[in-house]
Every structure is written in C-alpha cells, then in structure tokens.
Amino acid sequence: MSIKSGFEISSPDVVAEDFGSEIVVLNLSNGKYFSLRGVAADIWRDLASGLPPQILLDHLRSLQNIHADFVQSFVLDLIREELIRPSKASPDSISPDAAQSVVALSKGAEAPILEIFDDMAELILSDPIHDVDEDIGWPVKRTPPAEK
Amino acid sequence: MAVPEPTAFLSADSQESLALSLLEAVTTLDRSRLHLRRFTLPGLVIDAWFSNVAYGDLCTRNLAHGRMPDIGSSADLTLYLLDSDSMNWPQPPRWAEKLFDRKAANSELARIGLKGAYQHDPRVWQFFSQSRRTGVQLVRRPGAHPPWESGGTLRSFLHWAYAAQGRRLCHCATLGVNGKGIVLVGAGGSGKSGTTLAGIANGLETTGDDYCLIDQSETVTAYPLFRILKQDAPGVIRVLGSSATERFGPLNWQDKYEIHESALPRSPFVAELDIRAIVVPRIAHLARTIIRPVSAGHAMRSFAPSSTFQLPDGEVEGIAFAGRLCRTLPCMEMLLSEESSEIAATLHNFLKHQRS
Numbered sequence A: 001m002s003i004k005s006g007f008e009i010s011s012p013d014v015v016a017e018d019f020g021s022e023i024v025v026l027n028l029s030n031g032k033y034f035s036l037r038g039v040a041a042d043i044w045r046d047l048a049s050g051l052p053p054q055i056l057l058d059h060l061r062s063l064q065n066i067h068a069d070f071v072q073s074f075v076l077d078l079i080r081e082e083l084i085r086p087s088k089a090s091p092d093s094i095s096p097d098a099a100q101s102v103v104a105l106s107k108g109a110e111a112p113i114l115e116i117f118d119d120m121a122e123l124i125l126s127d128p129i130h131d132v133d134e135d136i137g138w139p140v141k142r143t144p145p146a147e148k
Numbered sequence B: 001m002a003v004p005e006p007t008a009f010l011s012a013d014s015q016e017s018l019a020l021s022l023l024e025a026v027t028t029l030d031r032s033r034l035h036l037r038r039f040t041l042p043g044l045v046i047d048a049w050f051s052n053v054a055y056g057d058l059c060t061r062n063l064a065h066g067r068m069p070d071i072g073s074s075a076d077l078t079l080y081l082l083d084s085d086s087m088n089w090p091q092p093p094r095w096a097e098k099l100f101d102r103k104a105a106n107s108e109l110a111r112i113g114l115k116g117a118y119q120h121d122p123r124v125w126q127f128f129s130q131s132r133r134t135g136v137q138l139v140r141r142p143g144a145h146p147p148w149e150s151g152g153t154l155r156s157f158l159h160w161a162y163a164a165q166g167r168r169l170c171h172c173a174t175l176g177v178n179g180k181g182i183v184l185v186g187a188g189g190s191g192k193s194g195t196t197l198a199g200i201a202n203g204l205e206t207t208g209d210d211y212c213l214i215d216q217s218e219t220v221t222a223y224p225l226f227r228i229l230k231q232d233a234p235g236v237i238r239v240l241g242s243s244a245t246e247r248f249g250p251l252n253w254q255d256k257y258e259i260h261e262s263a264l265p266r267s268p269f270v271a272e273l274d275i276r277a278i279v280v281p282r283i284a285h286l287a288r289t290i291i292r293p294v295s296a297g298h299a300m301r302s303f304a305p306s307s308t309f310q311l312p313d314g315e316v317e318g319i320a321f322a323g324r325l326c327r328t329l330p331c332m333e334m335l336l337s338e339e340s341s342e343i344a345a346t347l348h349n350f351l352k353h354q355r356s
Helices: A038-048 A051-061 A067-078 A100-106 A119-126 B013-026 B053-062 B103-112 B156-164 B192-200 B233-239 B242-247 B296-309 B315-328 B340-352
Strands: A007-009 A014-020 A022-027 A033-036 A084-086 A114-117 B033-040 B044-050 B075-085 B113-117 B125-130 B135-141 B168-173 B173-178 B180-184 B211-216 B220-224 B227-231 B258-259 B274-286 B290-293 B331-337
Touching: A014 B315, A022 A038, A022 A119, A022 B296, A022 B315, A033 B296, A038 A051, A038 A067, A038 A100, A051 A067, A051 A100, A051 B053, A051 B192, A067 A084, A067 A114, A067 B315, A084 B220, B013 B103, B013 B113, B013 B125, B013 B135, B013 B242, B033 B053, B044 B053, B044 B156, B053 B075, B075 B156, B075 B274, B103 B113, B125 B156, B125 B340, B135 B156, B156 B168, B168 B315, B173 B274, B173 B340, B180 B192, B180 B220, B180 B340, B192 B227, B192 B233, B192 B274, B192 B340, B211 B315, B227 B233, B233 B242, B233 B258, B274 B296, B290 B340, B296 B315, B296 B331, B331 B340
Parallel strands: B044 B075, B075 B135, B180 B274, B274 B331
Antiparallel strands: A007 A084, A014 A022, A022 A033, A033 A114, B033 B044, B113 B125, B125 B135, B168 B211, B173 B180, B211 B220, B220 B274, B227 B258, B290 B331
C-alpha cells in the first residue's frame, strides 16, 4: 500500500480518545485496543490532521540524527492493524516543519511504539452458533455426533 | 398474530420483520395470561409483563428497587418478556449465519429506529423501541435464558433505556463511605469484585460489583441496578470465612457465588454514591495496600474496553462517556494487600481525604 497519500482514522470502526500524554485507540471490529504514548501519539495526530506519511518520512530523512525507519515501521503497524486507511479527500496537510512528531523527534524523543492489547478480542469473536449446546449454553460445547 | 414461521432463519436484513411483528403483537396481547411486575429503578419505572412467573420473580428479586414512583404514576417503559411455549407461538427463528453480525444487525434495526440484540444460545431475541417506550424479549420456553441472566437481569433493556437518558450502564464496581465513593474498573479477574467484597465486609457501601448506572452531569453519581454480588469460593472464604459459602447457594456458570443482599448480615447497597475517583485495582499481595495516581489513559484502558464490548451496541457513545469520566475524575491505581480489613481501611482513609 502506498503511503504517499493522506491517511485518515478508520472510523467508525476505530475510535480514539486523546488524553494528551496518551491516546487510547479501540478497534470495534476485532476488540483490540491500543496505547500510543509520546511520539507515537504525536505521529497519530499528525496523520489524522492530513499529513501524508511519505512527506513526514521524507522530511525526517532530510534531518540529521533521526531514525526515520522506526517511524515508517510504526506507520506500517497502524496500517496493518487497520487503524488508519488512505483518505479519499485530498490532503489538507500541515507543513512537516510544524508536525508535532518532527518537533519531538528533533528533541531526541524515543522511537514510537504501538502497544497492542487483545484480551477483549475473544469476547468479540466468540459467538458461535453451531458448536454450542442450545439447551445448556455458552461456553458448553455441543457433543459432536458419534462417528459411524 | 404474525410471528415468524417455524424453523425460519433470519439475517440482518430480514430481522426487522420479526422486530416489527413482535412490537405490533404485544399491543393486542391477552395480558390476563401474563404476570405484571413493576420495577422502580433510579430514574426509570418499568412495567414488565412476563409469560413465565418464575422469571418475573427472579427479576423482582435481583433488580434494585430504586426510589418509589408517585402513586398512580405511569411507567417510563413497558417490557414484554415472553417465551414461545407459553404463548403458543412458533419457536423463535435462528440467526442464519455462523456468526451473529451485530454490526450489520444493529445497522439494519437503526434504519427503522429500533435497537436489538440476539444471543445464539439459548436463542434470545430482544428488541427495543424508544419512541414506543416498549421492549420485547422472546425465548423458546420458560427459563430458556443464558446462564448469566440472573446476575444482570434485563441488562440490554436497561442499557438502551438509560442510554436514551444520557446515562450509562458501566462495567464497574463501587465502594463508598457516607455517600462518597470510588468507581473500581478493570476487566474480569482484575480484582473488582474481591475488593468490593473486602470493602463491604468491613462496613463500606456499594452500588454494585459488576454493573452500575453512572450519571455524569455536574458531578459523577453511581446508582445500583442489581442486588447481587459475585465472588468465587476462595474469595468468599478469604473475606467472609469458610462457613459463609453455605449461605450463598450453588455456584453459577463462572464458578462464582451470586450473593444476594438478603444473604448478607446487612445490605451494603446504598441509593447512590457521589463518585470522587476512578480506581484500577491490582492484585499485588503486598503487606499494605497502596493507592497511587495513574494516567487517565491507563484508567481508560482498564475501563472502556470491557464496558464497551459487553453491551449490545452504543460503542462509540460508551467510549466517549468513559473518556469524559477519565478526564473528569482523579485516576488511581490500588495495589492490593491480602487483608480485607486493611484494604477497606486504606480506602476509607483515601475517601476521607477527597475534597467535598
């Protein structure tokens, strides 16, 4: 997938709450939730405001002492988890000079990390109808018929 | 009445006919065969018609009473809790697909202004119309409810009715002293119920240990909806002693006792608690319990996912509600000791120092 276009939050399945020092993101389609702290939160805000990832990465690579590869890996994690998607709207982009993540990384911020929590995923996906006993109920599995 | 054909299978786009036929059918029911119960919950009076008297009695026993309505007042909501066998209706249809697609189902119902939920086993259909102030539940036969129903009776209907008021059922526990309290948040097994039991065993108050009604207007207030606490056998023995388990009946589907308030020496339930903090309990086996600040994001991660994904819909609104709560209140973490009286004393002292 090209990261040259602008990206947007994959709403309505993805919902984010910004607490300043941390953004908590929930993916309602699979029950996973995520914590973005420090520069990870800055990158999220920059992408959500329309800054195309490629422009951000190109700008970071033009600066000294910044490992843009970490940022690229983080952006790809966001895409792989379907938290962001290419935006159909033309990007109304902020200048990369003004991007929060660029400012933070220029000051020596640590590499961004996407913390993933999937303890709720089972609750979302465990709704089978064919392998549970209707009279007893979840989580009791129906006894399979004996093989002949 | 025009109920669905026997053995019918429904999908997202065909369930609306079931919803509408049920909502229409209840307007002409012969109520003389049904059993009426009135529930006076906080800010919500419900008249509920049951086809199965035992289910009505279960709800009457386990739901909180709330404040009494004015004599002769009408109900805010009418529910019909019906089973096909008692009604001589065809069996409720099954969902056609292997997985119940609640997103598609909710979307289709929303087009006609309805809410709904379906549980594959034992095949429970629930529909709710805010404009008609009516809800209908249909199961196959008397008592054909999921095993978790007794611990949170009529939960989906309460969720829908309170959401329409801007209030939320939240997956949380509370503890308090003299009307001032904390909300305990966290996924199942995080220590909410154990902390609640430790607190009430040592004189603290509560509005529940699993689901509470939360209102956040100028202040944050928690209300009780159920009169049940839940705890596994080791937790009961640790806090109340080994003889206590004899009073609490059989273990439920989670191997927990469902402890009705009447089985306790005194009822720990209060009509409301003025909430002063969000607390994330953590089983830490410390010599002394420690309460210390955590970030709002930490509290949010402990609160929003479990509260959001255990209710049939309203995820976006629920997450926004939880976010507001975490921004409004001080967020704390409580590293627990193993001594229930010490845990309660630490909470008591914490609440004493919260600003009025």
